[in-house]
Amino acid sequence: MTLKLENVEVSIQAAPILRGVSLEVGTGERMGLVGRNGAGKTTVMRTITGLATLSAGKVLWNGEDISTMPPRQRAQLGFGYMPEDRRLVPDLTVEENMLLPAWVNKDIDGQKGLAFVYDLMPELTDMSSRKALLLSGGQQKMVALGRALIAGRKLLLLDEPFEGVAPALAKRISEVIASLKEEGLSVLIAQSELSHSLDLLQRESVIERGEIIKVNVIDHSLAEAT
């Protein structure tokens, strides 16, 4: 289950936003996408989900060109997306928010997804009937992660999952993401800083003004030594 971007170009209102972006995320790999605000991280995520349109290049999934596949079909392939701003519906409960992808896409098995998510994050079971508006920012991120996992059983795209989250909860989110390796899930994590996830990632692509300027392999022996 490999995701590959080949020389992807995306323009918004004639302004070039992504300029020849190439990257690869392998099965069970956790890859970072690191860059300053405005570097193009969210646009990369939206290109992978099909929400942004390429003007050149390709998005490949297991070698198949999915560049023009609609977002709905990509969700059926097992792509899940957690947007930076969470986009929870305040008046819906935690469980209803997580079931949203299954309500709009009948091919997604919501109950099966919920069982998986509750098993992975038992703390969500306790808050399942609470309205989203009553949750802290960090708890909302957890719910957004749960919702992304309802569809995202093969590829998970997480946009700033640790931003604005208190350290204890950030550690928990990091733990949950790390445990997904056993499921063979590939994860791409966009971040403007690395603080919470160095030990989580295997590689990171650095993006600057719409271009990948380098790919770093993370040396875990350094983290283990400290």
Ligand SMILES: Nc1ncnc2c1ncn2[C@@H]1O[C@H](COP(=O)(O)OP(=O)(O)OP(=O)(O)O)[C@@H](O)[C@H]1O
């Ligand atoms: N709908 C839009 N209309 C105009 N410009 C846009 C639009 N969406 C993104 N951009 C521009 O594209 C560039 C990349 O934005 P993008 O959101 O992908 O960056 P980012 O790295 O995710 O940063 P952030 O974390 O601030 O969202 C920015 O310069 C932004 O202003």
